Amino acid sequence: MTKQEALFTYLLRLADDRLILGHRLSEWCGHGPVLEEDIALANMALDNIGHATSLLTYAAEVEDKGRNEDQLAFFRDVREYTNIKLVELPKGDFGFTIARQFLFSTFAMLHYEALKDCADPQLKGMTAKALKEYRYHHRHSKQWIIRLGDGTKESHERIQKSINDLWMYTNELFFMNEVDEVLISEKIAVNLEKLRSDWQKLVEETLKEATLEIPDYKQYMQQGGRNGIHTEHLGYLLGEMQQLPRMYPEAQW
Template sequence: MTRDEALFEFCLRMGDSTLVLGHRVSEWCGHAPVLEEDIALANTALDLIGQTQLWLGLAGEVEGKGRDADQLAFLRDAWDFRNLLLTEVPNGDFGRTLMRQFLFDAWHSVYLARLLKSSDKRIADIAEKASKEVAYHLERSADTVVALGDGTEESHQRMEAALAYLWPYVGEMFAGDAVDAAMAEAGIAPDPAGLREEYDALVGRVLAEATLEMPESRFAHKGGRNGAMHTEHLGHILTQMQWLQRAYPGASW
């Protein structure tokens, strides 16, 4: 694998994760429990889609085959996606959605902080822009996890259930492979395994305040980041996301 091939895969991993999660979060538009949350979730989704444009745009540039961000988003099949499995699981109730957002935001903030020092200025520039948005995402999702975890008996139980359901997807964030090794060697991105301690400390502090216990299990569902395996949910997401471009190829307005 050449350096550019590894960089292309890296950009897909970042862009596909924000794309799929952005789509998932957007599903709450018009359905959130209160208007303020509806607007906040819609804005989070827009931030993630904006970050996708940057990551997939760079991926297309690195690939050099004339594909832009839109083509990479709308004209690839499920087996070509490199998103974290966590991002494609169904929303569930409001508590599960915010727990998923928090677990992703915590990883995202830690990872972007390292990318600010990337040897590739294009990566560092994207990280600088995204990190400002993600700081807000993390603050909001963490506050909501605390409010619901340390809220009523029902909200606490729902957050416990959400954490138990989502935790097995966390480990994939820190499972390195040849792409990660190439990026680390070039000084472009960190070794994911080296971020776990910082992540656990951050998540642990918030969960403790939410009166929730961090699971001890290190079992991890894997396969999303390298395209080896996705859940059945990704196909349904892409059916919704891509149908217009597939039905009317090259349509513009």
């Protein structure tokens, strides 16, 4: 695998996670439990989709086959999407969305901190920019985890269930293969396995403070997203997201 191929795939992975998560977050627009949270979730959707756009623009440039960011977003099918399954699950209730935000943004923050010495200047710039945003996402979801976990009996039970249900999707955060090996040797990517203990520490600290139980790490863990094997939910999401550009592929706006 060449460096170019590896970098293209790596950028797609980062972009797909953020585009799909951003889409799920955008589904809250107009449906948030209170106005401030509606705005907050829409803001975070925007951060993710905007960041995904930059990543896809760069991915298209690296691929150098005449595609652009819109073609990568709107004209790839489910099997070509490389996001982890965690981000494609339906938005669920507010607690479920918050639990996913917490698990994902904690990882994204650590990942982008680790990319601070990335040898690719463009990727380094984009991730340094987004790191500041993920710190906000992390703080926001962390505060809600504590409030809901250490809240009423109802909120405690529901946030615990969300954490439990999402747990088997978290191992995919640390997925690595040849793509990562090639880029680690180029000092562009980092060894994600090295982030695992920090992620566990941050997650466990907050769950404890929220009086929540830490689920079993040894349970069955989902996999496949990075290789294009997805849950049934992604197809519906892409159907909605891609419908317009696919019906009117020449449309300009």
